[in-house]
Amino acid sequence: MIRVDARVCLGCMSCSNVCPSQNITRSEDSGRRTVHWKRCKEECDLCVELCPAKALSLVPWDENIPEPEISFDLVACRICGSPYATEPMLQRIESELPAEMQKDASGLEWIRICPVCRRDVEAEGTVRQMVLARSRK
Amino acid sequence: MAVYIDINRCIGCRSCEVACQRVHGGHGHINVHYVGDYAAVPVLCHHCQEAGCTKVCFSGALHKEGEVTAFDVEKCTGCGLCALACPFGVVWTDKLAHKCDLCQGREQGPACMATCPANALSDDFELAARRARERAARAAAVGGRR
């Protein structure tokens, strides 16, 4: 059986993706992601191995332990407002990237922006540079 | 190495998107964004020297191979961290990560580049820089601010 340390689980997509028996399910609706670990009797430990947060461990079978489930409110993009990531995932990124990388040239904290808006910002920035280059001539 | 864009040439036709999807089983790695009615900009991986995606990838699937930000599909778990660590939003994840691989393994090189009818994409930084300089020179010859 799987035990989950809810304090360190990121709510990412690793364990639910790698489980060969579909014992870990992930669902997403109205801005919430829920991960559910079914009782598992398999001898494999792929999910344990491949958890980026080392949140999982295998424990002996016990019917009395309820199946773990954790829900995460997805964080809303600061530009468009659409939910796009769990807070622990964003914090993990903030802890792993060097501080100077976490703001773009205009000071925008892009980690708190969804990938679609990041592309928009990049496209707008590219156009702004072109316009500037033209007006300098 | 990366594919460089010349937005002065891009006509916003999205042929590059289709070409990339075609050679990657439907998963495109390049997105054309429109800025008002004014311009179209293909957005794709810059193959950053200090690549955020590789820094957060815990499995080693995304890694640097010289100048290229390379991807080893065998190691990827689809955790989704890389997609959140790219400042440009050009990594996607479903069960696996997807990003520009410069059409690795394709003899003719990058498909987007070959397909672009406006010649707006190139993998030659020198060419991209030269075009920009020439444009500047032309504008200077014509004279004045616009």
Ligand code: SF4
């Ligand atoms: S792989 Fe680890 S961090 Fe990600 S959802 Fe599963 S238990 Fe949580």
Ligand code: SF4
């Ligand atoms: S995917 Fe993003 S962070 Fe990674 S090399 Fe490309 S542009 Fe840089």
Ligand code: SF4
């Ligand atoms: S989705 Fe794959 S490539 Fe991206 S960080 Fe996770 S393991 Fe690495």
Ligand code: SF4
């Ligand atoms: S070089 Fe290849 S993988 Fe990269 S964006 Fe162009 S078509 Fe896609």
